[in-house]
Structure formats: C-alpha cells, structure tokens
Amino acid sequence: xxxxxxxxxxxxxxxxxxxxxxxxxxxxxxxxxxxxxxxxxxxxxxxxxxxxxxxxxxxxxxxxxxxxxxxxxxxxxxxxxxxxxxxxxxxxxxxxxxxxxxxxxxxxxxxxxxxxxxxxxxxxxxxxxxxxxxxxxxxxxxxxxxxxxxxxxxxxxxxxxxxxxxxxxxxxxxxxxxxxxxxxxxxxxxxxxxxxxxxxxxxxxxxxxxxxxxxxxxxxxxxxxxxxxxxxxxxxxxxxxxxxxxxxxxxxxxxxxxxxxxxxxxxxxxxxxxxxxxxxxxxxxxxxxxxxxxxxxxxxxxxxxxxxxxxxxxxxxxxxxxxxxxxxxxxxxxxxxxxxxxxxxxxxxxxxxxxxxxxxxxxxxxxxxxxxxxxxxxxxxxxxxxxxxxxxxxxxxxxxxxxxxxxxxxxxxxxxxxxxxxxxxxxxxxxxxxxxxxxxxxxxxxxxxxxxxxxxxxxxxxxxxxxxxxxxxxxxxxxxxxxxxxxxxxxxxxxxxxxxxxxxxxxxxxxxxxxxxxxxxxxxxxxxxxxxxxxxxxxx
Numbered sequence: 006x007x008x009x010x011x012x013x014x015x016x017x018x019x020x021x022x023x024x025x026x027x028x029x030x031x032x033x034x035x036x037x038x039x040x041x042x043x044x045x046x047x048x049x050x051x052x053x054x055x056x057x058x059x060x061x062x063x064x065x066x067x068x069x070x071x072x073x074x075x076x077x078x079x080x081x082x083x084x085x086x087x088x089x090x091x092x093x094x095x096x097x098x099x100x101x102x103x104x105x106x107x108x109x110x111x112x113x114x115x116x117x118x119x120x121x122x123x124x125x126x127x128x129x130x131x132x133x134x135x136x137x138x139x140x141x142x143x144x145x146x147x148x149x150x151x152x153x154x155x156x157x158x159x160x161x162x163x164x165x166x167x168x169x170x171x172x173x174x175x176x177x178x179x180x181x182x183x184x185x186x187x188x189x190x191x192x193x194x195x196x197x198x199x200x201x202x203x204x205x206x207x208x209x210x211x212x213x214x215x216x217x218x219x220x221x222x223x224x225x226x227x228x229x230x231x232x233x234x235x236x237x238x239x240x241x242x243x244x245x246x247x248x249x250x251x252x253x254x255x256x257x258x259x260x261x262x263x264x265x266x267x268x269x270x271x272x273x274x275x276x277x278x279x280x281x282x283x284x285x286x287x288x289x290x291x292x293x294x295x296x297x298x299x300x301x302x303x304x305x306x307x308x309x310x311x312x313x314x315x316x317x318x319x320x321x322x323x324x325x326x327x328x329x330x331x332x333x334x335x336x337x338x339x340x341x342x343x344x345x346x347x348x349x350x351x352x353x354x355x356x357x358x359x360x361x362x363x364x365x366x367x368x369x370x371x372x373x374x375x376x377x378x379x380x381x382x383x384x385x386x387x388x389x390x391x392x393x394x395x396x397x398x399x400x401x402x403x404x405x406x407x408x409x410x411x412x413x414x415x416x417x418x419x420x421x422x423x424x425x426x427x428x429x430x431x432x433x434x435x436x437x438x439x440x441x442x443x444x445x446x447x448x449x450x451x452x453x454x455x456x457x458x459x460x461x462x463x464x465x466x467x468x469x470x471x472x473x474x475x476x477x478x479x480x481x482x483x484x485x486x487x488x489x490x491x492x493x494x495x496x497x498x499x500x501x502x503x504x505x506x507x508x509x510x511x512x513x514x515x516x517x518x519x520x521x522x523x524x525x526x527x528x529x530x531x532x533x534x535x536x537x538x539x540x541x542x543x544x545x
Contacts (some may be wrong), residue, residue: 007516008440011420018364024513026539027403030067031482033210034385039480041048072291074380075116075327076105076110076113076114076115076116077104077105077108077113077114077115077116078105078108078113078114079105079106079108079184080106080109080502080523081100081106082101082102082106082107082109083101084099084101084102084107084141085102085107085108085109085110086107086109087105087110088110089110090110090111091107091110091111092104092105092106092107092111092114092415094111094114094281095154096111097111097130102266102381103420104117123387126168126169126257127168128165128166128167128168129155129157129158129160129165129166129167129168129187130157130160130164130165130166131157131158131359132158132160132161133155133158133161133359133360133530133533134153134154134155134158134447135150135154135317135530135534136151136153136154136159136161136317137154137158137159137160137161138159138161138162139162140162141157142161142162142163142164143159143162143163144156144158144159144163145185145191145192145193145319146163146166146189146191148163149163149192149395150235151370152191152192152193152319152320153186153194153315153317153319154317154319154357154361155187155282155319155320155360155361155533156185156187156191156319156320156358156361157189158360158361162448166189167189169185169188170187170188170189170342171188171189171190171251172184172188172189172190174186174246175531177190178190178504181193183319183320183545185319185320185361185362186320186321186322186357186358186362186363186499191319191320192319193315193319193487193545194314194315194317194318194319195314195315195544195545196314196543196544196545197226197312197313197314197315197318197321197543197544197545198312198313198314199310199312199313199426199540200309200310200311200313201308201309201310201311202219202287202308202309203306203307203308203310204217204218204219204307204308204309204370205217205281205305205306205307206241206304206305206306206307207304207305208302208303208304208305209241209299209302209303209304209305210299210302211299211300211301211302212298212299212300213298213299213302214244214296214297214298214299214335215296215297215299215305215536216228216294216295216296216297217294217295217297217307218292218293218294218295219292219309219311220291220292220293221288221290221291221292221293221311221501222251222290223291224313225282225288225295225311225312225314226279226313226316226538227279227288227312227539227540228279228288228293228309228310228311228312229277229278229280229309229310229312229429229538229539229540230276230277230279230295230307230308230309230310230433231273231275231277231281231306231307231308231309231310231428231429231435231436232275232276232278232280232297232305232307232428233275233305233306233307233308233428233434233435234271234274234275234282234299234301234303234304234305235274235303235304235305235434236274236303236304236389237273237274237275237391237394237544238301239271239274239299239300239301239302239397240270240271240300240301241270241271241276241297241298241300241301241303241305242257242269242270242271242297242298242300242381243255243257243267243269243270243276243278243295243296243297243301244257244269244296244297244298245257245292245294245295245296246265246267246278246293246294246295246296246438247293247295247296248289248291248293248368249290249291249292250291252410254280254286255267255507257269264285264286265280265282265283265286265480266283266468266479266480267425268424268425268525270426271388272386272389272390272423272437273387273390273394273423273437274303274390274394274428275394275423275424275427275428275436275437275440276424276427276428276433277424277426277427277428277429277436278295278426278467279426279466279535279538279539280293281538282426282480282535282538283480283481283531283534283535284482284531284534285480286417295307300381301388306543308432308434309430310429310431310540312538312540314545315544315545317545318361318537318545319361319545320361320362320363320544320545321361321362321363321536321537321542321543321544321545322362322364322365322542322543323357323362323363323364323365323404323405323541323542323543324365324366324367324368324402324403324405324541325364325366325367325368325404325461326367326368326369326370326397326400326402326404326405326406326407326409327335327340327368327369327374327402327403327407327409328367328370328371328379328389328396328397328406328407328408328409328438329368329369329370329371329372329408329409330372330378330380330381330409330410330411331371331372331373331374331377331380331381332380332381332382332410332411332443334354334411334413334443334444334446334447335409335443335446336371337370337371338369338370339373339392340369340409341369342469343448345447345450346426346446346450346455347380348450348454349446349450349451349453349454349457349539351454352450352451352454352455352458352526353454353457353461354452355457355526356455356458356526356528357458357528357536359526359527359528359538360530360532360533361527361533361537362536362537362542365437366498368402370400370402376392376396377393379392380392380393380396380408380410381410381411382411382412382414383410383413383416384413384415385415386416386421386423388422389408389421389423389440390408390421390437392408392424393406393408393437393438393440394423394435394437395434396408396438397436397437397438398434398435398436398437401432401433403430403541404430404436404541405423405430405438405439405464405465405541406430406436406438406439407437407438407439407440407457407460407461408438408440408441409440409441409443410440410441410442410443411442411443411444412442412443415499418442419441419442419445419452419453419517420439420440420441420442420457420459420460421439421440421455421460422438422439422460422461422463422464423437423439423440423464424437424464425463425464425466425468426463426464426465426466426539427439427464427537429468429541430541431474431538438455439461439464439466440458440460440464441453441456441457441460442467451524452517452518455512455517455524455525455526456517458512458526459512459513459525462512462513462528462532462536463513465535465536465539465541465542466535466536466538466539467479467513467532467535468480468513468537469513469514469515470485470486470508470511470513470514470515471485471486471487471499471504471507471508471514471515472485472515473498473499473515473516474489474497474498474499475487475488475489475490475492475499475532476488476489476492477496480515480532481529481531481532482513482534483529483530483531484508484529484531485507485511486506486507486508487499487503487504487507487508487514488507488508491504491507500516501514501516501517501518501523501525502518505523508526510523510524510525510526510527510528511525511528511529512525512526512527512528513528513532
C-alpha cells in the first residue's frame, strides 16, 4: 500500500478541542547557545504567610490601649520608621512588608474581614453507576451490599450520600477502608497491579510489517500497548488486531466495520493501544496478535502493560504533571497560587472525581531553553507533539503529562492530545501527553478547565462522543449522539449550541460552548470503564 494513502489517518491520532484562535503573546527572540530543553523542578508551594504570630498590641508600650482590635499596627517591618510607608496598603510608597507592620509611617491599617465560612456541599446523588437501580446498593458506602461503583453514584438504591469530605488520604480511614476521590472512606476490592513486558525490539525498514503478540489470562482486566519509535519523525500504523481465535477486532482496511474503534497511527513517534476500550467486547484468555506496518526505517519497540485488579473498580487515582512552556502567563511557581488556574484545576478534579478518579499527586514543572520558547506558540501539531514527547520522556514522572502553552494561532484549537490513547507513562519508555492553551484561562477559566479535562480524556483513551459533521461517533453505547439533522444554520457542522440536548454537555463533545452558562462536565459509566482500564489509573 502506498504511504500517501495513509496520510489522512494521521488526523485521527490527535484529539483536539476546536475554537477560534486568540492572538499569541510570546517572546520573538531566541538567544543562541542555549540548551534545547531545560526542565526546572518545582520546590513546592511557597509559604508567604509572613510572621505566624504577629504582634497586635501597641509597639511602644505593650499594653492594652482599648483600641479597635481589628486594626493592625506594629513596627515589625524591617523598614519601619524610615519616613516612607512600606506595607503595600493604600498610599504606600512600597510593598516590601506585610500590611500593618509599618505603623509609624503608614498609620494603623484595617484588618481584612474574616472570610465567610464555606457552605456545606450538596449531597451526592447520581445514578451513573452501571448497576444503578438494581435493588441493591453498590456504591461501597455505609450499608452498601457491594462496592463496585463510586460513592454516591447509585442513588436510587443507596439514597443520597453525604457530600462533606471525611478523609484526604488512606491513613485517615479505618483499617480495610480507602479514601476515595470524593473524600469518603469506602471498602475496597484490592488494588490493581501492572505487569510490564517488552514484546518487540528490532530495526524496522521502510514498508516493514511485523506482529507483536501477548498472552491474556483470566485475571487480566486490560492491556495497554506502547509503541515507541526511535525517531519522533517516523510513522507506524496498527494494521490488524486479532483475538486468540483469529477473529479480527480491528482491520485498518475495514475500520468502519470493525468491532474495535481506534486511532491506528503514531504521532511524534509514539502511540498507545488500550484493550478493551469499550464494554462491547471482553478480553478472553489466550494470545492476541497485533500487526503493525512501518512507513519509515527506525528502531521499534513494542511493550505491553498488563493490568490486573478489580473487575468493577470502586475508584482510582491518577498522578498529573503540569508543564509550562516559556510564556508570560504562568510558570510552575505562579500556577500553584494562581486563582484562575487553581479554580480550573478544581473543576477538572471534580469532573474526574464524579466517576471515582482522584487526580494526584499534582506536579508542576517548567520547560525552558529553546524548546520552551518553541512550545509557547507551536506552529503545528507535529511540532507540538514532538516537543511534548521530549518533555514528558525527559521528565520521567508517573501519570499523565499536560503541557500548558500560550496559544497556537495557526491551529484554531483550545487544546490537543498527542495520542488517542497515548503511550502510558513507564520509567525508561517514550511517552507524550496532552496540551492546552493558557491564552483562554483569564477570559474563561471554566472553558479552560473543561479543555484540560477533555484533552486528558483523549490521551487516556476517550474519543469524541460526536464529531463535527454529526456522522461519526464514539464506540460507547451510553454516550449521547448528535446527528447532522441538528444542524440548524446549514454549515454542515453540529455545534455545541445545536446539540445542547444531544450530548454537548459531555466532556468529550468535539467543541466547546465558548463563553456562556453551559458546561461540559459529564462523563458516562462506559467512559468511566475506559478510563479505569488505562494502565496509568491505579484502581481499587
């Protein structure tokens, strides 16, 4: 087969959430003689709270004067009594000291009012558990008969569940219980484990064909394949996937008739393959064979991450690393205390917590050097994904990698995933990640949050529920589909507004609502099934 006939398949490998582009704001000069990539590790959140026990009395006498205790008036500032106000308050010349600590120069300051107490969270009550309304409580909470669903997702059988967090870590729970994504101590079926096996390692020639096989036993829940090419510019394809009986789950030449739905092409010299990626088929014991075709000569390695664990996990956890290209919006240090970014992160956490996946630990890293500037405003998806591979592989951290860039004005995207799914993280093995544009953070942190959740979903194995034309959909039976008949403006595309009642509120819809009151924060039980199967999600 001529390689040119496969070029269009590369578009399927990259999952992107689309929108109109905003102007980029990035450095235009590139100093010479710098390293290509500089990864700067974070040192954790900075404690900038100042003196933990400030003196609130009158500094000259140390006695109670009967003054308003809500006023701040000390001279503990190192520049106190220098004739200039240094506490950063109204009228101050400088902001070198804490408010109220340069009283002689600034006068007494009014203390900030105590914040309003956080309202109690709403009770948890959904029926997204695949066993909901079967007459038995399955969510692992108090009085539950089974622990096969996430806490609060079998409301019809279990009733409303308390929304207050009772734990933040497993150590907060009694013996035999685990702290789940919503902060509840629940029973567990035991944790998952990963067996790592290298299936293939050889030098492929152009137009080469090879088979990689792996064995499945009865206790295997899923298999994640990693395909890594030594050259990030090389391309390889999945040609067929065969069961132990020789039945083809996937055939690239009959992909629209295949039981298995996948993106068959590497991007940036890597890709993942998740089995099963739909409840429509199961992994039966025996030997599975995947046939590959290499377009370019390159060293090839294929690995299998074989996952064992609970068949119906109660929950899971996923480490996340945020990488920051060299731009002027956020860095690894500032993101940890940035109000908009942390607001967006909390929304992303909630989207995944709703299906039982706790995000964490969270790591923050900077990408400097020439690569950091290149990735701030990538020119195309190939540049972005080659760089993403380099960053994530060099970082060698567990879980999913998410790159924050400024904007990609030529690509009209909110974000992009370098793989569908991408290669799971494994020490010493090539991997990549997903990306999002920080240019949209300030204008709408809600859309930004939904974008990073969307692109992470792609990298973990989720497809668009509905594609732009309304004629293609994901392989999952429980995700709503929006047909082309919903196109009311005649542009032959189905927008989020046109599909508001047909799945546009799902996190994996192909495009965003943009600025407005509608949100995309829903994931279904079958989407949960896919995510729990990914090797990077540790399940219990």
